[in-house]
Amino acid sequence: MRLNTIKPGAGSKRTRLRVGRGASAGQGKTCGRGVKGQRARKGGYHKVGFEGGQMPLQRRLPKIGFRSAMKASRAELTLSDLMRVAGAEVTLAGLIEANLVPASTKRVKIILSGKLSRAFTIKDSVITATKGAKSAIESAGGKLEA
Numbered sequence: 001m002r003l004n005t006i007k008p009g010a011g012s013k014r015t016r017l018r019v020g021r022g023a024s025a026g027q028g029k030t031c032g033r034g035v036k037g038q039r040a041r042k043g044g045y046h047k048v049g050f051e052g053g054q055m056p057l058q059r060r061l062p063k064i065g066f067r068s069a070m071k072a073s074r075a076e077l078t079l080s081d082l083m084r085v086a087g088a089e090v091t092l093a094g095l096i097e098a099n100l101v102p103a104s105t106k107r108v109k110i111i112l113s114g115k116l117s118r119a120f121t122i123k124d125s126v127i128t129a130t131k132g133a134k135s136a137i138e139s140a141g142g143k144l145e146a
Contacts, residue, residue, distance in 0.1 A: 019031035019032055072102075072104050073104060073105060073106040073107065074105070074106070074107050074108075074109070075095075075101040075102065075105045075107070075108050075109075076108075076109055076110075076111055077095065077100060077101065077108050077109070077110045077111070078110070078111055078112075078113035078114050079110065079111075079112060079113060079114040079115060079116050079133060079136055079137075080113060080114025080115070081100050081114070082110060082114075082116065082120060083114070083116065083117065083118075084098060084100060085098055085100070085120070086098065088118070088119060088120055088121055088142075089120075089121050089123050090120050090121065090122045090123065090124070090127065091123050091124045091127075092105065092108060092124045092126050092127060095108060095127075106126065107126050107127075107128070108124075108126060108127045108128070109127075109128050109129065109130065110122070110127065110128070110129040110130070110133045110134075110137070111129075111130050111132075111133055112130055112132030112133040112136055115136075116136055116137060116140040116142070117140070118140065118141075119140050119141035119142040120137060120140070120142040121142055121143055121145060122137070122142070122143070122144045122145060123145055127144075128144075129144060
């Protein structure tokens with residue numbers, strides 16, 4: 001194989017359509033632009049979604065959904081995740097250090113999922129627990145302070 005023999009694959013490149021070259025060429029006279037109107041004119045076009053002044057589809061449809069900015073600052077923690085904390089004391093800084101919650105977290109809620117096999121003392125006021133998780137922590141010998 002030589003560099004001067006390399007060609008693109010068969011059918012991968014199409015020749016440019018030469019418009020305005022007579023009726024026999026298939027794109028003569030109006031060059032495929034139809035008759036009159038903004039689209040037929042030179043330089044006459046409009047933005048994407050423009051419907052000739054009619055209210056565009058993307059503006060007619062209702063706005064749906066909502067992305068809460070608070071979601072980034074809140075985190076959920078399961079009891080099984082809590083078992084991955086090294087010490088017996090649980091603080092927000094300790095959870096961030098253990099990579100259990102993102103660094104941007106401001107509040108944490110412990111939920112009842114999994115089992116606890118050792119006692120934990122939750123020291124931070126920004127860490128709360130659901131009713132079930134609180135009873136599970138207390139039955140394992142731990143407590144929620146603050």
